[in-house]
Amino acid sequence: MRILLLCSSFNGLTQRAWLELRRAGHDVSVELAVSEQVMLEAVALAKPDLVICPFLKEKVPTRLWQNHRTIIIHPGPPGDRGPSSLDWAILDGEREWGVTALQAVEEMDAGPIWGYRTFPLPDEPPRKSSLYNGAVADAAVELVAEVAAKAGDPGFTPAPLDYRRPEVRGRLRRPMRGDDRELSWEEPTEAILRRVRAADGAPGGRAALGGLAVRVFDTYRGPALGGEPGVIAARREGAVLVNTGDASVWVGHLRLERQGAVKLPAAMVLGDLLAEVGERSGYSEITYDRSESVGVVSFDFYNGAMSTDQCRRLAAALKYAVAQDTRVLVVRGGEAFSNGIHLNVIEAARHPELEAWMNINAINQVCREIVACTSQLVVTSVGGNAGAGGVMMGLGADRVLLREPVVLNPHYRTMGLFGSELWTYTLPRRVGAEAAMRLTGEALPIGAAEAAELGLADHVLSGSRLEFERQVLDYAERLAADGEYGRLLAAKVEAREADDARKPLSAYRAEELAEMSRDMFEDRSGFRAARQAFVHKRKPSGTPEHLAAHRDMASHM
Template identity: 35%
Template sequence: MKILFLCTAHNSLSQRLYLALSTFHHVTIEYALSEDVMISATKLANPDLIICPFLTARVPKEVYENYMTLIIHPGPPGDAGPSSLDWVLLGDNGTVDNAGELLNTLSSDVCRTHWGITVLQAIEQFDAGPVWAFEQFSINIDQQTLSKSELYRGAVSRAAISATLAAVRRIQDIAFSTQKPLTGQSEVEGGWSAIELQISPDIRPHPEYKTLSVATQEPFQGGPTFHRPLLKAAQREFNVAKHTAQQISRRIRCGDSQPGSLSKVFGPDLYVYGGIVEDCPEGPNPGACPGAFPGTVVATRNSAVCIATCDGRGVWITHVRRPKKAKDAALWPKVPAVSGLVALGVLTASHVQDLQWDLPNNWAKSPFQTFQEVWIDFVSYAPSKQAAYLYFDFYNGAMATDQCSYLIQAMDYIIASSTSDNPVCAVVLMGGQYFSNGIALNVIEASSSPATESWLNINRIDDVVHYLLHEFRSRNIVTIAGVRGNAAAGGVALAAACDIVVAGSDVVLNPAYRGIGLYGSEYHSLSYSGRCGPQKAYQILRSMTPLSPFQARSIGLVDHVFPGNGSLLDKRIRNHVAVIVRSGKLGRIPWTAKQELSPAVLAQARAKELSEMAQDFYSPRSVRYHSRRFNFVRKVKPKQTPLRFATHRRFGADHLDEEEHNDFDDVEHYQRQFELQLQHHFHITSGATTPLSSTRDASSIRDTSSTRDDLHSPRGNGETMFSCYYAPVKA
């Protein structure tokens, strides 16, 4: 079939669904930027079916009345509204109908045991159309670190894939059953194949599709459902005098990663993120802040802060974002809590140091619930043989400069723990909720010099990869990437640098850097070519489209794909590692054994990659990266759908995305553009009435940093995505 996706953004769910459907169907994608755009996309694509995996806008009547249009709603049948996941994570257990009353009664420990997703047909009323499929899953809203975004990427996405595939099959079956074969031909004789299947929006699903879940054929197990309104950021505010650590955690995690909980706990209005409960039996930072009032910052660790709660526990705030004021051109970046609070004067550097609360220096997983980014699990699989599982759970998978340094400290500890009597034979990178997404764009955007911070960050993440390619290899330690969460850009290259890459079947890989305007580093020029060959490596870097683990395995980027998720996937990875450690055999020759990786080769590859990255950060070409980073971090609404996704808008071979043109990499092209902008700038500011001469000598002003920064700085004049959440607040 021809399928059109209408989405607010091509996010983790829509990417997974695209990969699942595109094997058997032609799928094209359009960002739902306006009603006119959605209508024109439908006319151009003329799809058999429209699917809306992630849509915050209303589908135009002209579309859903003429085409079967499916909405994927992140709630079970009967649930409706734009904040379904927010409400359930906040503690809505279905016992209170009125939403206003519900906000005042969210202290119950009785929570839903199940939640679900519904695939329903678009009609005029939101989330009220005929149901074509629903799926449910168990949920524990007090599971450590379970945020809205983690729930969405995990259980919600898996249920959505299952239900959507079932809905597509059901629609096809009903359409086939109502379709008449060509005159004179029977179904057996091929009458069906002789005509195009017509899917009318007037066909109706069977009633049981609404009442029985796809996988278990059981009714919804999670209790009554209602229409809930938009849950605004300010409605997630918590009262430290009466809300327990658990209740505060829920109010923060239900808005993470967007919009956050708008809170005054630190004084000024701030969106706060994280919400990890501190469960140390002796209280948070015992002895450092005895008798601290609820809401007081009592501990800092790895750029996060812990506030005391009224029940003698604590809650970790990992990140903050300043709210957008009417005078602000765009959203503020989301930054680590310590740096954000120091910048606002809420904390001082000495205060941060005094409140530093380190975990034990053995790098083990803490025995109690707390904020912990990096830990190591040493496992002995045979006499005198051990493996080190290295976990690094960085927020949104972003690896800032200091986090890379912290990870290197852990790697040094692994090396120091390997002795002749009990050697470490394997290091397994396990990542966290994400595996890794490379450098930390929010931290970079918030820095006083984004170019300098970008340079520091990429060099430090290169240092991490150097450990995989040299430090561990020189000690005969096998490196294995256990990719249990999504990975992008430098995160994919980080995994690819390992001897062996094992990926979960549910993950999505985005190897390309190009979409953010970067050449990329992390020794990808060695690992991608060594694994996939030069031609295929070039293709995956230029295509800028997601890969499934199976596609990645077919080209050599991944070695093994294991089904499952969570503890089941962890067990399968550990079983695989156990076989390797006990046998001393990798199963096949890894790419690192076939590719020369001498110090000279590594140094040459790094120098070449960083020379390109320097141009991405500092040369006239840097405008592509700085502007794209600005738009990504500050959630500027895109102006159009990239043609690599919207194939229905490719009107010829010369109809290309900006990134597909060769001059996208040409520094001289950007230099010429800069000089033209410079001439126009001085023409306007000087009040000249005639164009400046094209031969004017700009050499004296070309390198003036203030002029270049002014001309190359991104402008925040675009509409903000999810503006319902981020409406400007009064100054």
């Protein structure tokens, strides 16, 4: 079947839908909905049997849905309507939520239903971005496959939206406004968490902090301190601890309420206002735990971005873990495994090029700690998506374990960078030189199953995130207890020494950095403009050529 994905951005959910449909054998092309004219032009060129909109903020043109079956994937249960569905679900403390596939009609979210999924929401209010990239994305991908199958069935008829049906329990909700996102530090911690997380990653909760009007993101429960609400009580690793009406809350990220401001670690935004604020434990982006034979370095960086400071701390944690007497080291990422260098921090720096240079050197040290470890076997636990240098960082381990829904983007091209993180060593080592050049050149996402087929990963594990992490630990314990462990470690040492004799890691690093210096300081491939477009969320002017297959075909006709 010829399918056109019409979307506002080629985000994680759209990528998963694209991968699922292609793996099922469909001919899939993508068009970014930059204008009504572009959308209509896309269907004229693609001549699709079906149009699916996995993530679309714009209204589908009337002429499009009247002439082409167009299915909207809406992040709400049957009957739910409106653009702020997940925001309201989190803020109102819904116990169950869902995703609905419905046919586009004149009235938004009111078309016939092709299918739906429901799932429970946790007691702890989830971050909107976590919910979207987790349960919502899982349900949406299932629905996309179901819609494609039903579209091929001439006997299928979608069910009209009928609020008398028991499964249709949603309602039309107005868009969430600015005052709905206002928070007061005098509120209980629970209320603050729910309001902020209903707006995280965008647009954030609105508040005043340290005399500044800010947007608040990335919040966690803190201890009961008994201080005045709104007072900054402590700081740690870029986060600040703020007193609330009944306890306190850790705030990881802020953005000033002014034009062009960038979301940054809270301590960076507050700057000199924290001169008299002391450090306090209770918050950490990096932890180390161990059993008798397995050590685990866990890191969880907001949105997978790794700043210079974060990379230095992670490299230090890895160095400590490598020096321990464990037999296997697990390197475990967070909600997003890693997306490489921290573009927001780079863009906000006084000298962005210099900050980018320091950042790439710092993340290279993380990669070197993983690759050069010869005292233990290293396992990377990739439970969340990874991109660019974050993929390459994970490939440095002896074993790479992926969770089934994970999407990898093993390339740098879209950001105008050659790339570093020792990728010229780790990627060809796993997939061969030809495949390495194809992956980095095509700049397309890779699903977990394909990653295993290519050799990017050793095992793909299913189950929830918690089940996945348990399976990784079980795998690491079995590896440590394996009677062949000594032989495996000796073979690793021998291979590392042989590789180093042919070409040391420092040579790969030097060659990569020579290329990166041209990208960062001379801007030979548009890194500055690509970075600024990403950081400031600028709307693209068109669809990248490598995604819009229908346009490529038309140009060759």
